[in-house]
Amino acid sequence: MFTRNIAKFNQAMGFQRSSTNKPKTQPGSGRSIRMGASNLCHHIAGGPISIEDASYISWVVEHPSALRSFDQMMKAAKGKKIALFLDYDGTLAPIVDNPDLAFMSDEMRAAVREVAKYFPTAIISGRSRDKVKEFVQLSNVYYAGSHGMDIMAPPRPVKTCDGKYPTVALDKKGNEVLFQPAKKFLPAIQKIQTALKEKVVEIQGAMVEDNSFCVSVHFRQVREKDYGILEKQVKSVLEHYPEFHLSWGKKVMEIRPSIEWDKGHALEYLLDTLGLSNSTDVLPLYIGDDRTDEDAFKVIQRRGQGYPIIVSSSPKDTKASFSLHDPSEVLTFLSRLARWRKSSSSSRSLAQIWGVGD
Numbered sequence: 022m023f024t025r026n027i028a029k030f031n032q033a034m035g036f037q038r039s040s041t042n043k044p045k046t047q048p049g050s051g052r053s054i055r056m057g058a059s060n061l062c063h064h065i066a067g068g069p070i071s072i073e074d075a076s077y078i079s080w081v082v083e084h085p086s087a088l089r090s091f092d093q094m095m096k097a098a099k100g101k102k103i104a105l106f107l108d109y110d111g112t113l114a115p116i117v118d119n120p121d122l123a124f125m126s127d128e129m130r131a132a133v134r135e136v137a138k139y140f141p142t143a144i145i146s147g148r149s150r151d152k153v154k155e156f157v158q159l160s161n162v163y164y165a166g167s168h169g170m171d172i173m174a175p176p177r178p179v180k181t182c183d184g185k186y187p188t189v190a191l192d193k194k195g196n197e198v199l200f201q202p203a204k205k206f207l208p209a210i211q212k213i214q215t216a217l218k219e220k221v222v223e224i225q226g227a228m229v230e231d232n233s234f235c236v237s238v239h240f241r242q243v244r245e246k247d248y249g250i251l252e253k254q255v256k257s258v259l260e261h262y263p264e265f266h267l268s269w270g271k272k273v274m275e276i277r278p279s280i281e282w283d284k285g286h287a288l289e290y291l292l293d294t295l296g297l298s299n300s301t302d303v304l305p306l307y308i309g310d311d312r313t314d315e316d317a318f319k320v321i322q323r324r325g326q327g328y329p330i331i332v333s334s335s336p337k338d339t340k341a342s343f344s345l346h347d348p349s350e351v352l353t354f355l356s357r358l359a360r361w362r363k364s365s366s367s368s369r370s371l372a373q374i375w376g377v378g379d
């Protein structure tokens with residue numbers, strides 16, 4: 022194990038070559054980007070490195086830092102329309118013990134506000150749409166809650182992606198479109214939530230979160246010895262609801278209706294409503310940290326256009342092409358993206374391009 026990691030580290034540092042250390046072709050760029058060992062040096066500055074660091078370094082070779090690759094990424098983006106998609110927890114806000122206290126910093130808010138002036142920007146979260154809006158507090162971004170099952174889309178003509186879930190409605194003013202493909206499951210979701218609350222009340226640290234079209238059962242603060250019983254209780258509730266399924270995120274179990282709709286579909290839907298789905302010069306950029314974000318990464322990979330970026334401080338299996346270490350790197354990346362657009366001579370504000378203001 023140790024030898025393997027050291028070998029990876031040597032490879033990452035360029036001490037030896039291996040067949041996996043090939044230049045990666047990034048979707049959207051149409052060109053190869055190689056991360057040199059020199060770009061990784063900041064990770065080892067200051068002394069001997071641990072096995073974890075070494076394996077992270079070799080993972081970053083395969084998923085280059087979006088900060089260190091920024092110039093190359095933007096070179097390939099020139100003349101293209103960038104659309105920005107952001108996850109919330111673990112991306113815009115750091116992971117904390119209490120989900121109710123997962124606030125984003127004022128600096129992050131300012132960076133998102135700024136970047137949204139130049140690029141159409143949407144937040145796609147597992148939280149309820151209202152909750153994520155309450156955290157983000159910006160009016161110049163679009164919000165998709167419940168892993169994309171609750172979208173407040175741009176005020177543009179809408180056609181559904183596949184015609185399968187035509188639950189589209191205009192709001193009272195008739196200028197924004199609410200898309201809720203799992204609407205018919207709401208009564209069942211509420212029952213599931215009530216049942217879960219009754220079942221887990223006895224388990225210290227467990228918490229049930231209402232995410233509108235899905236429910237989260239948190240176990241970050243549950244003692245290890247109690248996890249088994251918690252999982253059993255959750256599964257016993259789900260037995261009565263065959264149209265729902267269970268998935269796992271970061272110390273959280275998520276109960277969702279089993280419909281063919283995820284963050285990837287939400288991304289496609291938003292591109293569609295923005296009038297960007299058929300353009301060959303569109304570059305969707307998606308930043309996220311969790312398993313459910315992989316669905317959006319896959320869509321970008323399939324389109325062969327755009328940049329899927331994972332936020333992670335440890336190696337993980339992912340479809341993302343690029344990486345950022347943590348939300349503080351996300352902040353730096355977004356600020357840089359806004360500065361890059363601002364300074365580009367041909368830049369026009371989003372207000373000019375899309376008729377959207379802050």
Ligand SMILES: O=P(O)(O)OC[C@H]1O[C@H](O[C@H]2O[C@H](CO)[C@@H](O)[C@H](O)[C@H]2O)[C@H](O)[C@@H](O)[C@@H]1O
Nearest residue numbers: 109110116117118120123146147237241271273
């Ligand atoms: O799609 P996301 O916006 O990333 O939402 C996914 C889940 O995020 C939240 O839980 C996670 O963050 C919490 C706060 O940092 C943390 O306590 C928890 O352990 C994490 O799993 C949210 O509370 C969930 O409902 C979302 O499903």
